[in-house]
Amino acid sequence: MFSKIYSATLSGIESRVVSVEADVSDGLPVFEMVGALSVEVKEGKERVRTVIRSLGQRLPARRITVNFSPADLRKRGTGFDLPVALAVLSALGNFQGVEIGDLFVAGELGLSGEVLPIRGILPMLLAAKEAGLKRCLIPMDNMKEASFVPGLVLVGIRHIREAGDYLTKGRIPVQEVEESWEAVERSAVDFADVHGQENIRRACEIAAAGMHNLLMYGPPGAGKSLVAGALPSILSPMTDQEKTEVMKIYSVSGKGNIQLVLDGQRPFRSPHHTITEIAMAGGGVSPRPGEITLAHRGVLFLDELPEFDRKTLEILRQPLEEHCIHISRNKTEDVYPAEFLLVAAMNPCKCGYYPSVKCHCSQHSIQQYISRISQPLLDRFDLCAEAKKVKITELKNTRKEEDSGAIRERVVRAMERQRQRYERSGCLFNSQVPSGKIIEYCELGPEENEYLDRIYEAKELTVRGYYRILRVARTIADLAGSSRVETSHLMEAVYYRTLDRRFWEVSEDVSF
Numbered sequence: 001m002f003s004k005i006y007s008a009t010l011s012g013i014e015s016r017v018v019s020v021e022a023d024v025s026d027g028l029p030v031f032e033m034v035g036a037l038s039v040e041v042k043e044g045k046e047r048v049r050t051v052i053r054s055l056g057q058r059l060p061a062r063r064i065t066v067n068f069s070p071a072d073l074r075k076r077g078t079g080f081d082l083p084v085a086l087a088v089l090s091a092l093g094n095f096q097g098v099e100i101g102d103l104f105v106a107g108e109l110g111l112s113g114e115v116l117p118i119r120g121i122l123p124m125l126l127a128a129k130e131a132g133l134k135r136c137l138i139p140m141d142n143m144k145e146a147s148f149v150p151g152l153v154l155v156g157i158r159h160i161r162e163a164g165d166y167l168t169k170g171r172i173p174v175q176e177v178e179e180s181w182e183a184v185e186r187s188a189v190d191f192a193d194v195h196g197q198e199n200i201r202r203a204c205e206i207a208a209a210g211m212h213n214l215l216m217y218g219p220p221g222a223g224k225s226l227v228a229g230a231l232p233s234i235l236s237p238m239t240d241q242e243k244t245e246v247m248k249i250y251s252v253s254g255k256g257n258i259q260l261v262l263d264g265q266r267p268f269r270s271p272h273h274t275i276t277e278i279a280m281a282g283g284g285v286s287p288r289p290g291e292i293t294l295a296h297r298g299v300l301f302l303d304e305l306p307e308f309d310r311k312t313l314e315i316l317r318q319p320l321e322e323h324c325i326h327i328s329r330n331k332t333e334d335v336y337p338a339e340f341l342l343v344a345a346m347n348p349c350k351c352g353y354y355p356s357v358k359c360h361c362s363q364h365s366i367q368q369y370i371s372r373i374s375q376p377l378l379d380r381f382d383l384c385a386e387a388k389k390v391k392i393t394e395l396k397n398t399r400k401e402e403d404s405g406a407i408r409e410r411v412v413r414a415m416e417r418q419r420q421r422y423e424r425s426g427c428l429f430n431s432q433v434p435s436g437k438i439i440e441y442c443e444l445g446p447e448e449n450e451y452l453d454r455i456y457e458a459k460e461l462t463v464r465g466y467y468r469i470l471r472v473a474r475t476i477a478d479l480a481g482s483s484r485v486e487t488s489h490l491m492e493a494v495y496y497r498t499l500d501r502r503f504w505e506v507s508e509d510v511s512f
Helices: 039-054 081-091 121-130 140-146 160-169 198-210 224-234 240-253 258-262 277-281 310-314 317-322 363-370 404-421 435-441 446-458 463-479 487-495
Strands: 002-011 014-025 030-034 063-069 103-105 135-139 153-157 214-217 299-302 324-328 333-337 341-346 383-386
Touching: 002 081, 002 121, 014 081, 014 121, 030 039, 039 081, 063 081, 081 103, 081 160, 103 121, 121 135, 121 140, 121 240, 135 140, 140 153, 153 160, 198 214, 198 224, 198 341, 198 383, 198 404, 198 463, 214 224, 224 299, 224 341, 224 404, 240 258, 240 333, 277 310, 317 324, 404 463, 435 463, 446 463, 446 487, 463 487
Parallel strands: 002 103, 030 063, 103 135, 135 153, 214 341, 214 383, 299 341
Antiparallel strands: 002 014, 014 063, 324 333
């Protein structure tokens, strides 16, 4: 007999529907599974064989063939155990007269028949819905996540016997799923808690308004990490589309942060400097998103930037330009989104106190410390701001600092101006404007052109640096409510690009 059931496999953070076909026919007794299968899918054959035996049913001494279609699509994951078992049982005649051709099934099986949760159920259900499937049989532990997808009949099960009861008797097990999501508060830092550091606060506001990458440097204890932790609190709320993208990433990665996403909180990732290349970029034997993808639509904070392995840092260069990363393997290629705000912090030298008298680093050791970061990577930071030591008068000042709410209002207004400006261009932020169109959106007068020409020669800017100054200046103008970029906006943008061969000299003249 022949049977067919639908499941899905993951490709990056997207999913594609796969048909699982089972055929039981005369021939040499064999259990064969075909269709470009990964190791974990092939291993499912033994789990299915054992589970069917645990149900009190013996596999007949006949030829059993299970085909996964399309055959040229790589099938991965443990979610095919349940659909294979049900397809084989149906082909053996267990579900005669039962229509299972419109059923979507996914789930891992334990040897006792227990149905275990799987990764990526959210993109799988979205793909099933798009394919026109209405009924979905999934693990009970995945029901809370699955409830985010409307318009589907979801049936959660804990044991394969419950799947049989549902198919033959229409009996639906008690659905253990919460009706609503609880709002989870994340301990976010507010800018009202940051004393002094007007320079850093302003740089963060510009970075958030235009999604410009930010590098902070200064002595230990100046508050760089504190400011980075407060940055998500001034970012604009996520749209429904952004929430869906981030939830799919967390679903595929197996991270339990979906409640934070539904609450509108943007991702904030702060990996340790010992992180490996694969953990940063993603991939592995069983490919999963890395830190740059987990930070999608949020903030990726790299503290102690020079302490990171140079190869790990160089991975960031391509995603920062293309907003995605390609993970290529022998037979597969996954594309993970990576559109994030990069924020980094570093000390001016190994001890952290240059140019104070407390610093005993030689010029050579300072240069060696700085050279751990390549110039091409440094060039991708739109803003560079110095975190100076907080004075005791600022620390004890009783005047309340401006809170994140007030800053966020200005950021949202600036983003709305960008949205209206780039409505038909496909861009969202000033930092994303292509170089070929930057002059169109940042039209300069004679005075502004003359100033920028002098800066280009005097600072020995790269072409990338030149366009990044224009993008930052456009954001500063948006924050000021100005329709055109003025000289004052350009001067501030140049001020925040002082990181050069001697990046600590931030007080140099930019007036010319």
